[in-house]
Amino acid sequence: MFIYVLVPALIVVVFSIALLLRLNNDSVKGDIDGPLENFSVLEIKVPKNEDSTRDVQWASLAAENMLATLHGLLREDDVDQEHFSMEMASDGTRGIKFYVVVPQGILKFVESQIYAQYPTSQIRVVEDYMTDVIEEGSYEISTITLSKEDFFPIKTFRDFEGDPLSGISSSLSELSGNDKIWFQVLVKPIPDGWQQTGYDYIEAVRAGTSLSKGPGFLSGFAGLFAKEIVEIGTGMVTNLFSPPPPTNPRDYGKSFSSQPPRLTSTQDLEIKSIESKLYKMGFEVQIRILSQADNSDRAKSNLRSVIASLRQFSTSNMNGFVSFPVSNKQTSLESFKNRAFMSNGTVVLNISELSTLYHLPSASVETPNISWIYSKKSEPPGGLPVNNCVYLGETIYRSQKVRFGLSNSDDRLRHMYLIGKSGTGKSTMFESMISQDIANGHGVGVLDPHGDLVERVLDYIPDHRIDDVIYFDPSDLERPVGLNLLEMEDPSQKNLMASALVSAIKHHFDYSWGPRLEYLLNYCILTLLEVPGTTMLAITRLLEDDNYRKYILHFVKDPVVIKFWEIEYKAMKGNQKLVTEAIAPIQNKVNRFLASTTIRNILGQRYSTIDMWNAMNEGKILLMNLSKGKIGEDNANLLGALMVSRIQFMALQRAKIQSNQRRPFYLYVDEFQNFATGSFESILSESRKYGLGLYLTHQYTAQLPEELLKAVFGNVGTIATFALGAPDARALANEFQPYFGEEDIISLERFNIYIKLMMDGMTSLPFSAEILRPWVPEMAVEVPQ
Known part of the structure; x- marks a missing residue:
């Protein structure tokens, strides 16, 4: 009877040891x-x-x-x-x-x-x-x-x-x-040895000797020992209680099979699943x-x-x-x-x-609050300018950073266009570029309708360039800067100058403009350009005062201009309807902006205190603070448009200078839609030849006329976009495909851009970059003289 008590007791002891070992293995001891x-x-x-x-x-x-x-x-x-x-x-x-x-x-x-x-x-x-x-x-x-x-x-x-x-x-x-x-x-x-236990289990199942597919209590030495004890105990019990085996050899097949047992469908599926893991x-x-x-x-x-x-x-x-x-x-x-x-x-x-x-999420994972990339990065092109350039930013791609810029060569004169929502980094990028140009001795013009950018740029003026600064602040009523837009040295250029001035004024009054008004204003300006010392204040006097008109015509040599006043204008004056439709509107519009003390103090001076020709050819720093908050939006827009037309005119005068002697002058125009006159298209297409590079920025495409927008994309060499709204992203997407789409442009992070860079006369493929924060001294490079 002792054996009947001993065997079950051994089995229980061994099972308990194995269980404790397994639990001990799966728990965290510390x-x-x-x-x-x-x-x-x-x-x-x-x-x-x-x-x-x-x-x-x-x-x-x-x-x-x-x-x-x-x-x-x-x-x-x-x-x-x-x-x-x-x-x-x-x-x-x-x-x-x-x-x-x-x-x-x-x-x-x-x-x-x-x-x-x-x-x-x-x-x-x-x-x-x-x-x-x-x-x-x-x-x-x-x-x-x-x-x-x-x-x-x-x-x-x-x-x-x-x-x-x-x-x-x-x-x-x-x-x-x-x-x-x-x-x-x-x-x-x-190493691959970990699979062996699984293969042993599969072999045991196929042989019909598997003891368990459970939690694996019979593992390791304790498991093997327990398995042997169980088999011995089972054999002993079987021998004690089972009938003896058959003595007739023909009866052996009735108790033992020479073939392995047939697997159930569950066992077959189990083996395949285990094998799929072990492979x-x-x-x-x-x-x-x-x-x-x-x-x-x-x-x-x-x-x-x-x-x-x-x-x-x-x-x-x-x-x-x-x-x-x-x-x-x-x-x-x-x-x-x-x-x-x-x-x-x-x-x-x-x-x-x-x-x-564990894997990285895909679009199919719609869980909120996952930290995604909302705008893609792309590989930068090879050969990015890294020396003798104005630095724009850093490419960050696969942990590789490259500081790059726009080469100080003909590439810089092919213009640059920035667009982006407010607060995305446009002015910051301009600030960095302008400060580098100042430090590197370049001629720079900055037209700022807000005033903040110009004020910050003043902090970057080095001591040795203080005398190069020309600061134009129309809000300074005690010391107003003189700007006579009718000053002209070469009479052959009067038609060009008149066209530029008419275009600037037209831009200001575009909402109520007509061909007859433009025609009359053009002859007024052509007339006054032939008379030294006249100013824009004389336009309405020329129309109203017969004696003054006779005095002015005494100096005019152009027979076409004289004929206009003596024949056409006299006929207009005799026709009350024409006076109402043509003469009165121009008087109203010109008087409107000349009525402003700010404008009158600047445009009414006989001699300019700003020498645009000298500023461009000697590499001066022209800072134009046209703060709308100080002088009003209308005045800021009109003065800005007139300043741009003046700079354009002076750039065209460089035709008489040999091309290799035309010193580059870089004009930065923030919110340039306020000053984008009809002549801007010609500026973009022609100014490069005369050493004038334009750097333009604004917030959204609807601010520009369609024709001007086409001129920008057709003539600008470097285009960069910050984050935009959906309509503008859709309009810009074609410029940056297939690398970036609408969603990428919409989701750009602050201070990040997609850019197509002018490199050696060719526009690069689009790539991503992070702009530089305001300038640091290490960016300065020596400027070739």
């Missing part, structure tokens, strides 16, 4: 093994508006391919084997972010493999965000392991209709206030979740939500994830922060399982 030292934290973002035609599985497939390559980090000596960490972090304010934490020794390799599979991703090295963890606060940590032996597979992305990341990310997004959750997956490649490379993995909140209940609730999201990977007859609370929270927290493998609690996942659990 012993730390292998902290990650000298590591870098890589923050990874991908575009949200990635190609929507891609299959929902492409992100997991990309991660699978990446992990297959990273498995090449496997070393022969496990002691020196590197590991890395794939992480998600979420809080109530900054949203969900994705990180990879790697040792410095494999940083470049890991980074290159991420780019290989996610070519449009953005990777940057950041400070370790784990410093945000408050050790004294309310936090909970849990380790995630498998419910069965490692060789049993979990569900992979091929078993899902959607992206399983959605479930995890949704649980991470349900945070508020000071809530924070960190999801950490430590990963270390392992692929494996990683030793440790999964941990850390939840922090204002109170313990909130921290536990958030932790349970994330753990619950992992149930989607479980199947009833295969494997799944289960959680084990830690026994020593403080030690586990240190392990978490150091990305250290605990000595216990690890599992083995193959590359498909691991890429299902």
Whole structure:
């Protein structure tokens, strides 16, 4: 009878030992093994508006391919084997972010493999965000392991209709206030020996000798020992209670089969599933979740939500994830922060399982608060100007920074056009460029309708260039600057000058303009240009005062002009209808702006105190502060248009100077739609030949007439856009395709641009860049004389 008591007792003892060993293996003791030292934290973002035609599985497939390559980090000596960490972090304010934490020794390799599979991703090295963890606060940590032996597979992305990341990310997004959750997956490649236990199990099932497919209690030495005890005990019991075997050889086949048992459909499916896991490379993995909140209940609730999201990977007859609370929270927290493998609690996942659990999001993941790239980056063209240029910004592509600019050559005279919403960085970019030009000795003009840019530029004037500054401030009523727009040295240029002035005034009164008014104004200006010392104030007097008109005509030599006044104008004066329709409107319009003390004090002086010719040819610094807040919008717009027409006229006068002696002059016009006269199209097409480079900026395309907008795109060599609204992004998209689309332009971050750069007379393909902040001395370069 003793044997009947001993055998069951042995079986119970051995089962208990095996169970304790398994539980001990799956729980976290607190012993730390292998902290990650000298590591870098890589923050990874991908575009949200990635190609929507891609299959929902492409992100997991990309991660699978990446992990297959990273498995090449496997070393022969496990002691020196590197590991890395794939992480998600979420809080109530900054949203969900994705990180990879790697040792410095494999940083470049890991980074290159991420780019290989996610070519449009953005990777940057950041400070370790784990410093945000408050050790004294309310936090909970849990380790995630498998419910069965490692060789049993979990569900992979091929078993899902959607992206399983959605479930995890949704649980991470349900945070508020000071809530924070960190999801950490430590990963270390392992050699192929890990599959052997699975193959032994498959062989046992096929042979009909499998003892269990359960949690794997009979594993290791204890398992083997227990298995032997069970088999011995079972044999003893069988011998005691079963009838003797048949003595007739013909009866042996009735009790024993020479063929393996026939597998059920469930067993067959089980074997195929296990084999599918064993076929692929494996990683030793440790999964941990850390939840922090204002109170313990909130921290536990958030932790349970994330753990619950992992149930989607479980199947009833295969494997799944289960959680084990830690026994020593403080030690586990240190392990978490150091990305250290605990000595216990690890599992083995193959590359498909691991890429299902962790991969970068795709457009199919609609979880709110994910930290996306909302505007793509692109590779810059080769041969960017990096010396002897005005620096524009830095290209940032795949962690490579290149400071580039617009070459101080003919490229700078092919003009530059900037467009972007208010506050995106246009004036900041101008400020940086202007300050460099001043430091480098170039001739510069700045026309600013707000005044802030000019005021800031004054701070960059070096001592040796103070005498070069010409400061035009119409709001200074005590010392008004003189600007006689009718001054002319070459009479052959009077038609050109008259046309420019008429165009400037027409721009100001475009809402009520007519051909007869333009015709009459043109003859007024042509007449006064022939008489030295006259000013714009004389226009209305010329129309109203017969004696003054006779006096002026005494100096006029042009017979066509004389004929107009003596015949046509006399006829107009005799016709009351024509007086009302033609003469009165021009009197009203001219008197309107000449009635302004500000305008009259400037345009009414017989001699100009600003020498535009000298400013351009000797490289002066012409700062025009046309602040609308000080002189009014109408006055600012009119003066600006007149100043632009004057600069254009002086540039055309350079035709009498040999081309190699025309010193470049760079004119920066902020909000240039306010000064864009009809002659602007000719300025864009002709001024390059005379050494005048235009730098233009404004906010949206509807501010410009369609013909002028076409002239800009047809003549400007360098085009850059900051963030725009939807209609303007649609209008500009053709300029930047196929590299950037409407959504990219709309979503550009502040101080970021898409640019097509003039390089050696050719416009580059579009690329992305971040503009430079205001100038620093290192940017200055010596200007060739």
